[in-house]
Amino acid sequence: MLARGRLPTQPRVGGVTERRNAEMNMKLAERMSRIGTETAFEAAARARALEATGRSVIHLEIGEPDFDTPANIREAAKRALDRGATHYSPTVGIPELRAAIATDATARKGFGVSPDRVVVVPGGKPVMFFAILALVNEGDEVIYPDPGFPIYESMANYVGAVAVPCPIRQENGFRLDPAELASLVTARTKLVIINSPANPTGGVSTRQDLERIAAVAREHDLTVLADEIYGRTLYEGEHVSIASLPGMAERTIVLDGFSKTYAMTGWRLGYAIVPEALVTPFSRLIVNSVSCTNAATQWAGVEALTGPQDAVDAMVAEFKARRDIIVDGLNSIPGITCLRPSGAFYVFPDISATGLTGAELADRLLNEGGVSALAGTAFGHVSVHHLRFSYANSRENIVEAVRRTRAVVEPLVEARNGAAVS
Numbered sequence: 001m002l003a004r005g006r007l008p009t010q011p012r013v014g015g016v017t018e019r020r021n022a023e024m025n026m027k028l029a030e031r032m033s034r035i036g037t038e039t040a041f042e043a044a045a046r047a048r049a050l051e052a053t054g055r056s057v058i059h060l061e062i063g064e065p066d067f068d069t070p071a072n073i074r075e076a077a078k079r080a081l082d083r084g085a086t087h088y089s090p091t092v093g094i095p096e097l098r099a100a101i102a103t104d105a106t107a108r109k110g111f112g113v114s115p116d117r118v119v120v121v122p123g124g125k126p127v128m129f130f131a132i133l134a135l136v137n138e139g140d141e142v143i144y145p146d147p148g149f150p151i152y153e154s155m156a157n158y159v160g161a162v163a164v165p166c167p168i169r170q171e172n173g174f175r176l177d178p179a180e181l182a183s184l185v186t187a188r189t190k191l192v193i194i195n196s197p198a199n200p201t202g203g204v205s206t207r208q209d210l211e212r213i214a215a216v217a218r219e220h221d222l223t224v225l226a227d228e229i230y231g232r233t234l235y236e237g238e239h240v241s242i243a244s245l246p247g248m249a250e251r252t253i254v255l256d257g258f259s260k261t262y263a264m265t266g267w268r269l270g271y272a273i274v275p276e277a278l279v280t281p282f283s284r285l286i287v288n289s290v291s292c293t294n295a296a297t298q299w300a301g302v303e304a305l306t307g308p309q310d311a312v313d314a315m316v317a318e319f320k321a322r323r324d325i326i327v328d329g330l331n332s333i334p335g336i337t338c339l340r341p342s343g344a345f346y347v348f349p350d351i352s353a354t355g356l357t358g359a360e361l362a363d364r365l366l367n368e369g370g371v372s373a374l375a376g377t378a379f380g381h382v383s384v385h386h387l388r389f390s391y392a393n394s395r396e397n398i399v400e401a402v403r404r405t406r407a408v409v410e411p412l413v414e415a416r417n418g419a420a421v422s
């Protein structure tokens with residue numbers, strides 16, 4: 001058990017100076033014992049530590065495009081800096097970017113978005129933070145996908161809400177099942193979080209799924225946080241925003257951003273499209289935390305949305321080719337079953353036939369094979385026998401990672417089969 005107010009990763013006291021001792025004993029706020037983390041960053045650090053010892057590691061743990069931000073976007077930021085975009089900017093974003101987002105979202109998401117409903121923030125993540133802080137009381141219930149992006153559950157717990165997992169099942173193509181969602185709704189449910197295309201599974205909700213989820217939200221008067229950050233990383237089918245369905249724009253917070261689509265993870269640029277009643281609360285939360293989003297980054301965002309889109313198309317085409325390489329490669333390894341996801345840049349294979357948990361296999365892959373992947377349980381509680389591989393890496397590295405994975409997994413499965421026969 002963790003001591004009250006002690007972070008799980010906080011080192012124990014012992015053999016240190018008095019000052020350091022006092023620092024370590026600092027009593028943290030009780031809520032800090034409830035906050036979670038995103039394991040991908042820790043796994044990346046572990047993999048880099050191993051690399052520092054001279055070992056070769058292929059990084060398939062982190063969820064960020066390996067491409068550089070397109071040159072026209074970088075140039076726009078440089079020009080903005082030279083023009084003097086070095087000051088505070090409006091809390092909810094510069095008008096030019098809010099307008100560009102509204103135009104783009106109206107065209108792509110299928111509902112009329114006006115600039116005054118657009119709130120610009122430093123990345124997609126703050127939208128989760130602000131939505132939950134603005135809406136959810138202690139004791140309220142927040143339904144979130146499991147497996148899903150870990151910050152949903154972490155933030156719900158942090159504010160003292162009850163985080164209610166909605167299992168995402170491989171049998172259902174990793175699409176959230178609206179009937180299962182409906183069965184989890186209670187009088188305390190406040191917020192439902194959905195994510196399509198999804199991290200970590202690549203699952204994509206169909207229009208019909210979303211219509212049924214929307215019906216649940218309308219019937220029980222729920223707010224939906226729709227994480228659409230992978231909306232353009234889609235290989236088959238259509239991207240449907242739940243906010244475009246009847247009666248939904250007024251109860252949906254759309255989360256989107258530039259990190260994945262334009263390979264801009266380090267710039268920190270994202271946005272929310274919110275119902276009118278949430279514009280001022282979001283603005284207050286921004287004033288109270290970050291003041292505004294980096295000004296030059298916002299000008300880069302204007303160029304991203306209004307400039308040529310061929311770099312985005314090229315990235316998506318390349319991701320699709322890599323998806324096929326990794327899916328075919330993993331499925332050719334006995335003991336691994338991998339669905340072919342329609343979106344995002346992750347695969348989420350079932351490795352139960354290896355006899356190991358995802359966490360055990362992830363460790364062995366890193367230490368014996370030099371492949372860094374994440375355990376399914378980095379994304380919740382249900383996916384004990386899954387791994388997540390990000391294929392935001394070169395085709396060559398993916399082929400080599402599959403070869404290394406085979407070298408670790410094949411002997412495990414052979415030993416297991418041999419034991420079963422004898």
Ligand SMILES: Cc1ncc(COP(=O)(O)O)c(C=O)c1O
Nearest residue numbers: 063123124125149199229257259
């Ligand atoms: C589903 C999902 N939503 C949001 C984010 C956060 O994006 P950003 O880096 O823009 O904060 C991520 C990043 O991995 C993600 O996978």
